[in-house]
Amino acid sequence: MLERALKGSPGYWWLLGSLLAVMTVGVVCYITQFNEGLKITGMSRDISWGLYIAQFTYLVGIAAGGVMVVLPYYIHDYKAFGRITILGEFLAIAAVIMCLLFIFVDIGNPVRMLNVILYPSPRSILFWDMIVLNGYLFLNIIVGWNVLAAERKGVQYKKWVKFLAYVSIPWAFSIHTVTAFLYAGIPGRHLWITAIMAARFLSSAFAAGPSLLLLLCLLVRKLTKFDPGKEQLRTLGGIITYAMILNCFFLLLEVFTAFYSGIPEHQSSLVYLYAGLDGHSRLVPWMWTSVFFCVVALVLLVIPALRRNETTLALGCVAVFIGTWIDKGVGLVIGGFIPNPFHKVIEYMPTAREIIICLAIWATGFFVLTILYKIAISIKEEVGVTNH
Amino acid sequence: MTVDRRKFLKIAGLSAAFGLGGKTAVDIFAPGELFASAGSAVPVATNQKKWAMVIDMKKCLEEQEKGKCNQCMAACHRVHNVPNFGDNIKEEMKWIWQESYEHLFPSQHNEFISEDVKEKPFIALCNHCENPPCCRVCPTKSTWRREDGVVMMDLHRCIGCRFCMAACPFGSRSFNWGDPRKAPKELNPDFPTNMNYPTRTKGVVEKCNFCDERLGVGKIPVCVETCQNINVHALIFGDLNDPASEIRKLLHSRYSIRRKTELGTEPKVYYLI
Numbered sequence: 001m002l003e004r005a006l007k008g009s010p011g012y013w014w015l016l017g018s019l020l021a022v023m024t025v026g027v028v029c030y031i032t033q034f035n036e037g038l039k040i041t042g043m044s045r046d047i048s049w050g051l052y053i054a055q056f057t058y059l060v061g062i063a064a065g066g067v068m069v070v071l072p073y074y075i076h077d078y079k080a081f082g083r084i085t086i087l088g089e090f091l092a093i094a095a096v097i098m099c100l101l102f103i104f105v106d107i108g109n110p111v112r113m114l115n116v117i118l119y120p121s122p123r124s125i126l127f128w129d130m131i132v133l134n135g136y137l138f139l140n141i142i143v144g145w146n147v148l149a150a151e152r153k154g155v156q157y158k159k160w161v162k163f164l165a166y167v168s169i170p171w172a173f174s175i176h177t178v179t180a181f182l183y184a185g186i187p188g189r190h191l192w193i194t195a196i197m198a199a200r201f202l203s204s205a206f207a208a209g210p211s212l213l214l215l216l217c218l219l220v221r222k223l224t225k226f227d228p229g230k231e232q233l234r235t236l237g238g239i240i241t242y243a244m245i246l247n248c249f250f251l252l253l254e255v256f257t258a259f260y261s262g263i264p265e266h267q268s269s270l271v272y273l274y275a276g277l278d279g280h281s282r283l284v285p286w287m288w289t290s291v292f293f294c295v296v297a298l299v300l301l302v303i304p305a306l307r308r309n310e311t312t313l314a315l316g317c318v319a320v321f322i323g324t325w326i327d328k329g330v331g332l333v334i335g336g337f338i339p340n341p342f343h344k345v346i347e348y349m350p351t352a353r354e355i356i357i358c359l360a361i362w363a364t365g366f367f368v369l370t371i372l373y374k375i376a377i378s379i380k381e382e383v384g385v386t387n388h
Numbered sequence: 389m390t391v392d393r394r395k396f397l398k399i400a401g402l403s404a405a406f407g408l409g410g411k412t413a414v415d416i417f418a419p420g421e422l423f424a425s426a427g428s429a430v431p432v433a434t435n436q437k438k439w440a441m442v443i444d445m446k447k448c449l450e451e452q453e454k455g456k457c458n459q460c461m462a463a464c465h466r467v468h469n470v471p472n473f474g475d476n477i478k479e480e481m482k483w484i485w486q487e488s489y490e491h492l493f494p495s496q497h498n499e500f501i502s503e504d505v506k507e508k509p510f511i512a513l514c515n516h517c518e519n520p521p522c523c524r525v526c527p528t529k530s531t532w533r534r535e536d537g538v539v540m541m542d543l544h545r546c547i548g549c550r551f552c553m554a555a556c557p558f559g560s561r562s563f564n565w566g567d568p569r570k571a572p573k574e575l576n577p578d579f580p581t582n583m584n585y586p587t588r589t590k591g592v593v594e595k596c597n598f599c600d601e602r603l604g605v606g607k608i609p610v611c612v613e614t615c616q617n618i619n620v621h622a623l624i625f626g627d628l629n630d631p632a633s634e635i636r637k638l639l640h641s642r643y644s645i646r647r648k649t650e651l652g653t654e655p656k657v658y659y660l661i
Binding site for chain 1: 527
């Protein structure tokens with residue numbers, strides 16, 4: 001099946017070439033980081049995790065979001081999603097690869113990375129995160145590949161593949177729950193120590209992941225002969241709507257608890273993020289941009305006429321993607337470190353090299369995704385699932 | 389609830405079925421109860437040390453007011469090759485340092501607080517918590533609490549994920565963002581200042597180790613020794629398990645506070661106000 005990735009239009013090669021160019025620049029920047037240390041980033045003693053870990057956190061959500069097409073198909077026997085489960089699974093593979101790369105570039109001593117396996121520490125949530133993320137990666141590779149191979153041969157996939165597909169469903173929930181536990185079990189970081197963290201992570205994942213998938217489906221329909229289908233997009237739109245409403249609701253619950261209880265520690269990070277603290281307000285414009293996009297997304301998604309119109313639905317998905325990315329991929333991780341344990345505000349600003357490395361990892365993800373989608377769609381075109 | 393003969397036999401029978409034996413079985417099915425059933429209400433005095441520090445801020449501040457005393461910090465950083473990055477707070481490394489009262493005890497501050505402590509520079513270091521979140525989160529067991537209470541750091545195993553820095557509620561941990569040997573020469577002319585102590589590589593976390601290298605040869609931490617040598621005696625180090633130790637007597641006779649006790653980490657650095 002792999003050979004299908006080697007034949008493509010000029011546009012396909014152009015896309016891969018430009019992604020490869022970004023990746024190359026990223027590798028060059030990473031080599032300087034490898035040699036000089038993480039001091040080339042904007043992180044500090046006080047903000048000890050930055051953009052890398054924030055991107056990791058967001059992308060675990062994107063990976064988990066893929067389950068929103070797998071679950072209805074396998075559990076509710078919702079046949080329509082059979083056409084696009086492979087797109088969800090391949091998106092999950094690309095997203096998990098990005099997650100692992102973001103962890104890798106964040107590690108201060110990457111040559112010692114295997115110590116996590118040599119000295120397994122079940123008390124550490126990071127240990128479990130390693131297990132669930134790698135497990136999810138392999139589950140999606142095995143299930144996606146075998147289902148696709150069966151589709152190519154025009155036969156039903158094997159029973160054990162279906163079993164693994166069932167396993168992958170709770171597993172998807174586990175990756176984002178465990179990632180939330182990285183934050184939610186730490187004493188003294190008041191923005192993070194909240195029982196609702198895993199629920200917030202899952203709701204934003206199930207809004208953002210399917211949003212990206214829906215946009216990719218539209219792109220696939222435009223660029224190839226494979227049509228993911230009108231009904232499929234409409235159902236996805238409904239899923240995104242519910243998840244996004246929950247996500248915004250959960251965020252407001254945090255605001256209520258912090259401000260009605262009046263506990264200063266619970267308020268200070270939120271105050272820093274949305275209003276500025278002690279004269280520091282670098283993230284305030286970002287957070288209000290996030291609020292703006294979340295509101296736009298809700299308007300476009302909740303009104304039925306707008307949700308059913310594919311143009312406004314696509315715009316709504318873009319708004320969900322940007323709104324949740326800022327909230328989770330910037331505000332949540334960085335905001336958790338501010339104020340620091342001494343109740344001082346020390347801000348964070350990523351460096352150019354740090355941003356380039358991030359972009360290069362995103363490019364790597366899309367490089368992998370392009371190849372996987374090329375293979376999947378070539379097969380769908382061959383077996384003639386081109387019209388609905 | 390204690391383990392009586394009947395219950396003991398039940399557990400023994402049950403555990404035989406699982407192939408477990410003796411004390412192990414009791415530990416699993418009724419942890420701690422065998423010990424409790426021996427009838428002792430107070431912890432049995434053992435030879436096990438539990439190292440802790442008491443900081444008499446009255447004495448410390450008196451000395452600081454006389455003439456900017458920084459002897460303990462200078463000695464620690466010299467002995468442990470902790471590089472100085474000057475005003476570059478982004479790369480700052482510190483094992484023991486000064487922090488104003490309101491920053492060290494943010495929840496205990498109020499605007500009418502006594503001039504004795506207001507904005508006064510207190511001494512901060514790793515609290516060597518009994519229940520340390522940093523050790524819990526470490527994915528490679530590079531940081532762990534020893535039986536004698538010292539929170540240790542294996543600089544050769546640390547992968548630099550910095551989870552411990554996120555987990556420490558006291559900001560006690562520093563990260564080698566770059567190579568410490570490349571710290572600015574004009575600020576660190578003699579680096580490394582102690583050829584007998586290792587310098588670190590880039591990409592590992594470090595912090596105060598209660599001078600475990602000195603404890604091992606029967607010496608007290610260098611900050612405490614320095615404070616004694618200049619006849620201030622503001623830093624006192626000792627064994628919490630020994631009722632006759634100086635720190636136990638001080639804690640018994642004077643009012644002490646610890647940082648963020650509400651988080652349940654059980655810090656072992658006590659401040660006398």
